[in-house]
Amino acid sequence: MTMKTILVTGGMGYIGSHTVVELIEKKYNVIIVDNLCNSNDKVLERINTITGVTPQFYRVDCCDKTGFEEVFKMNKIDAVIHFAGLKAVGESVAKPLMYYENNLISTLYLIELMEKYGVNNLVFSSSATVYGDPISVPIYEDFDLHVTNPYGRTKLMIEDMLRDYAKVHPEFNIALLRYFNPIGAHPSGLMGEDPNGIPNNLMPYITQVAIGKREFLGVFGNDYDTPDGTGVRDYIHVCDLAMGHVLALNKLFTDSGLVTYNLGSGKGTSVMELHDAMEKACGFKIPYKIMPRRAGDIATCYAAPDKAFKEIGFKTKFTIEDMCRDSWNWQKKNPNGYKG
Ligand code: NAD
Ligand code: WQD
Numbered sequence: 001m002t003m004k005t006i007l008v009t010g011g012m013g014y015i016g017s018h019t020v021v022e023l024i025e026k027k028y029n030v031i032i033v034d035n036l037c038n039s040n041d042k043v044l045e046r047i048n049t050i051t052g053v054t055p056q057f058y059r060v061d062c063c064d065k066t067g068f069e070e071v072f073k074m075n076k077i078d079a080v081i082h083f084a085g086l087k088a089v090g091e092s093v094a095k096p097l098m099y100y101e102n103n104l105i106s107t108l109y110l111i112e113l114m115e116k117y118g119v120n121n122l123v124f125s126s127s128a129t130v131y132g133d134p135i136s137v138p139i140y141e142d143f144d145l146h147v148t149n150p151y152g153r154t155k156l157m158i159e160d161m162l163r164d165y166a167k168v169h170p171e172f173n174i175a176l177l178r179y180f181n182p183i184g185a186h187p188s189g190l191m192g193e194d195p196n197g198i199p200n201n202l203m204p205y206i207t208q209v210a211i212g213k214r215e216f217l218g219v220f221g222n223d224y225d226t227p228d229g230t231g232v233r234d235y236i237h238v239c240d241l242a243m244g245h246v247l248a249l250n251k252l253f254t255d256s257g258l259v260t261y262n263l264g265s266g267k268g269t270s271v272m273e274l275h276d277a278m279e280k281a282c283g284f285k286i287p288y289k290i291m292p293r294r295a296g297d298i299a300t301c302y303a304a305p306d307k308a309f310k311e312i313g314f315k316t317k318f319t320i321e322d323m324c325r326d327s328w329n330w331q332k333k334n335p336n337g338y339k340g
Contacts (some may be wrong), residue, residue, distance in 0.1 A: 039338075041059075081125075121249070130156050177244065207278075243314075
């Protein structure tokens with residue numbers, strides 16, 4: 001059987017790089033397109049150290065249609081996993097046009113090129129953010145969709161665009177994957193999350209406090225309607241998430257149409273529970289202070305992952321303890337991320 005070729009946009013980023021490793025291990029041929037606006041070219045060496053394979057890499061902006069088209073001209077592509085996008089909620093509020101331009105135009109060009117070059121299989125990185133503040137938990141895929149910030153709106157607009165497109169292109173297979181909160185790192189400690197500047201998300205903030213880069217963790221509110229008053233989220237190990245992409249691809253290669261799956265563990269963990277689990281993983285105290293709530297946050301968010309289990313066999317393997325161990329291992333071995 002000939003190897004299938006998967007184009008991974010944003011493949012140098014946090015989730016993309018882990019998915020590339022998983023794809024290579026499952027014997028796919030991988031091509032990466034990334035403009036490195038939020039990643040580092042060292043990722044390529046790390047992928048090689050883990051897998052023994054260096055995927056073909058194009059430093060191309062998906063919004064540069066001519067440059068992007070070259071990749072399609074030069075390669076026979078079987079499917080695309082589209083991770084490329086900007087993802088910081090706060091930045092999207094401050095710079096909405098930058099988010100609309102980057103996330104929407106890149107996806108629009110991608111679909112046009114896929115159509116032109118007859119590539120009919122797409123996995124798209126959506127987000128639990130499309131559920132807004134859900135009426136109840138766990139969250140099912142058929143819940144109403146509400147977004148509260150420009151980043152989330154780009155995800156919902158892209159989902160809508162793809163649903164419209166799929167209606168008139170029955171030959172086009174799409175998996176919309178709604179990720180919950182990815183954390184953790186490759187167990188080797190060679191790849192992980194490497195945020196620029198002050199981390200927006202909880203886990204990279206905690207690891208930076210643990211490594212001594214930040215003084216304390218600010219816990220954003222302890223008066224939510226949750227068991228300990230702090231926000232509850234569905235954390236998923238990035239390697240489990242990577243595996244979910246390979247399962248979704250297999251579905252596209254054997255079935256047709258558009259599918260939507262939650263990728264989460266189905267379990268809620270509070271900020272304080274995650275903090276305490278990180279203290280255990282590190283073996284020392286991690287200072288924290290209770291702060292006011294962060295604007296736009298919700299109390300509780302976790303997935304019903306039943307549909308993904310039933311239809312593609314998706315089941316998370318890693319526990320919160322594993323996620324903390326691997327995040328800390330990555331941070332310890334790479335105090336400055338990929339920057340040396
Ligand atoms: P990331 O920033 O680490 O990776 C995104 C990659 O895309 C980066 O390497 C960046 O350089 C690249 N990129 C951005 N715009 C580009 C463009 N126009 N052309 C080419 N490359 C471009 O982010 P991540 O955490 O790996 O997220 C991947 C995807 O998953 C994103 O679409 C994000 O919105 C989505 N997502 C992430 C989370 C999360 O918490 N990390 C949750 C839900 C959904
Ligand atoms: C988790 C919990 C915070 C930082 C975001 C995006 C979402 C998706 C995943 C892309 C909350 C609390 C956080 C800190 C804290 N990304 N917290 N101190 O907000 O659930 O989701 O990332 O699609 O769209 O919104 O994740 O990690 O920022 O926060 O107390 O320094 O940790 O209040 O309860 P969130 P997060």
